[in-house]
Amino acid sequence: MTTSPNGGKIALVTGANKGIGYEIARGLANNGMTVLLGCRDRGRAEAAAEKLAQEVHTTVPILLDVTRSETIKAAAQRIDSDYGKLDVLVNNAGIAREWQFKPSTVDLGLVKEIYETNLFGPIALIQALLPLLLRSPAGRIVNVSSSLGSLQLTSDASSPLSQLQALGYCSSKSALNAVTVQFANELRQTPLKINAVCPGYVATDLNNHSGPRTPEQGARIAIEMATLPSDGPTGGYFDDEGRVPW
Numbered sequence: 001m002t003t004s005p006n007g008g009k010i011a012l013v014t015g016a017n018k019g020i021g022y023e024i025a026r027g028l029a030n031n032g033m034t035v036l037l038g039c040r041d042r043g044r045a046e047a048a049a050e051k052l053a054q055e056v057h058t059t060v061p062i063l064l065d066v067t068r069s070e071t072i073k074a075a076a077q078r079i080d081s082d083y084g085k086l087d088v089l090v091n092n093a094g095i096a097r098e099w100q101f102k103p104s105t106v107d108l109g110l111v112k113e114i115y116e117t118n119l120f121g122p123i124a125l126i127q128a129l130l131p132l133l134l135r136s137p138a139g140r141i142v143n144v145s146s147s148l149g150s151l152q153l154t155s156d157a158s159s160p161l162s163q164l165q166a167l168g169y170c171s172s173k174s175a176l177n178a179v180t181v182q183f184a185n186e187l188r189q190t191p192l193k194i195n196a197v198c199p200g201y202v203a204t205d206l207n208n209h210s211g212p213r214t215p216e217q218g219a220r221i222a223i224e225m226a227t228l229p230s231d232g233p234t235g236g237y238f239d240d241e242g243r244v245p246w
């Protein structure tokens with residue numbers, strides 16, 4: 001078994017090779033954790049680990065495609081054999097490929113593809129890694145959602161969020177919020193906490209770098225929820241300003 005040099009906390013961040021996930025990984029490593037960079041491409045994972053190593057962060061690339069159950073199983077087995085537990089899981093990997101379609105015309109196959117990554121992936125990861133997270137004295141799960149998953153905000157006709165049409169993306173994030181609540185209710189009597197977060201509108205490949213926020217700013221709330229104290233919330237939905245309406 002590998003011993004962690006950094007206070008012993010082990011974190012796994014999915015989609016950690018770029019964008020918000022990279023900055024979440026960087027922030028958690030700066031918090032003293034050993035961070036496993038879950039990436040679907042080995043080369044991109046290694047490149048991210050090398051880049052982070054220049055800042056003396058402890059990160060370990062790990063092959064993980066959230067839509068492929070065999071990679072999830074292999075990652076869980078590796079974390080078990082190398083560390084024996086997991087302290088933090090950040091379900092960050094996400095896709096959005098439908099900005100140009102109306103709900104009435106978007107291809108159902110595309111919606112399913114988005115659900116595989118944004119919704120079924122996080123569920124599969126939580127289920128596979130829960131035994132390891134429950135071995136931690138303070139397990140934390142962070143689901144990277146979006147304000148576009150808020151039914152209250154997106155149904156407000158006066159809000160700019162109601163102008164944005166993305167059937168698969170928005171509904172996948174609303175469902176991810178519901179998944180967060182379901183697991184929080186099941187796990188309320190354990191030390192584990194699970195919350196959903198909104199990074200804000202961040203300039204990344206996901207939106208052709210149109211957002212005003214930096215990935216580092218977008219990562220802040222996920223890092224905060226991944227390092228919550230024992231009296232922190234569970235089953236909530238947060239951004240930098242506090243609670244987000246469901």
Ligand SMILES: NC(=O)c1ccc[n+]([C@@H]2O[C@H](COP(=O)([O-])OP(=O)(O)OC[C@H]3O[C@@H](n4cnc5c(N)ncnc54)[C@H](OP(=O)(O)O)[C@@H]3O)[C@@H](O)[C@H]2O)c1
Pocket residue numbers: 014015016017018019020021038039040041044064065066067091092093094095117144145146147198199200201202203204205206207211
């Ligand atoms: N950007 C925003 O304004 C914004 C706002 C609200 C919420 N979010 C959420 O924030 C999260 C990160 O998005 P981002 O903006 O940083 O986007 P990004 O730069 O496009 O990064 C997405 C990451 O997810 C990975 N990924 C995609 N599918 C995957 C799969 N099947 N298995 C493993 N990894 C996979 C990508 O890997 P590859 O490099 O291999 O493609 C990449 O590392 C997403 O959940 C997104 O919905 C973003």
